[in-house]
Amino acid sequence: MTSGIPKGKRKQTDEERKAKIKQRRQTPEYKAREKEYSNRPENIAKRKSPEAKAKKKAKRDQPEIKARNKAKKQTPEYKAREKELRDRPEAKAKKKKRESTLEYKEKRRKDYQRPQTQKRVKEYNSRSEVKTRQKIHNQKPESIAKAKNTRDNNRLKILQYYSKSLSHSDIPCCNCCGENSEIDFLAIDHIAGRKQMDSEPELVKLGYKSEFAVGKLQKFILDNNFPKGFQILCHNCNHAKSVPKNKNVCPHQR
Secondary structure, eight states: OOOSOOTTOOOOOHHHHHHHHHHHHTSHHHHHHHHHHHTSHHHHHHHTSHHHHHHHHHHHTSHHHHHHHHHHHTSHHHHHHHHHHHTSHHHHHHHHHHHTSHHHHHHHHHHHHSHHHHHHHHHHHTSHHHHHHHHHHHTSHHHHHHHHHHHHHHHHHHHHHHHHHHSOOSSOOOTTTOOOSOGGGEEEEETTOTTGGGGOHHHHHHTOOTTOOHHHHHHHHHHTTSOSSEEEEEHHHHHHHHSGGGTTOOGGGO
């Protein structure tokens, strides 16, 4: 009985057959045909159906598939390709646009507030090698300059926003006496009082804490789209308001 293989030719091994298929899939013609097929409306609808998504998830959750994907992501080739894709100008622009949306910021804030997330971040930051690496990075001249520039820009945004919304001024100014000659004379003021605002439900829901330092307070205000409860005062009005006998009211207002 003949085997069906032409005389003078041997049967292909599995490795040779797979290599040949892989080579064919790398050709421009094959890729173009695959792209055309996958972009057909009926195939797109089929991929987005609940049944297809459930089937894909069930396959992805198989232990052997998970192990294989995890091993694949650790290879130098995979990491190099991922970095190349992330560094594309269009990818960076898309990421920046996505991260600037309120929905993304709200999702990040909620994710960070989860106990398991905070526990994981705390454990990671407590590692000695992480602390050493972060300390070296923070002491670099470019890091110091960048941090100062970020603080100054964030502060200016906050001064401009609350001056515009409360004092109706395009120039940052004190909401009490109107001081606007120099932004270094101005400060971010807690209208109800720093510690008193710990009991305001809306701010507590957003994650406000009275022990926030200046940098964290600026980040909180920007991340939550300038919440109510803050105003801009000059240092004189801010200090006078905080004197106990004035009962949280600047003498100018009396």
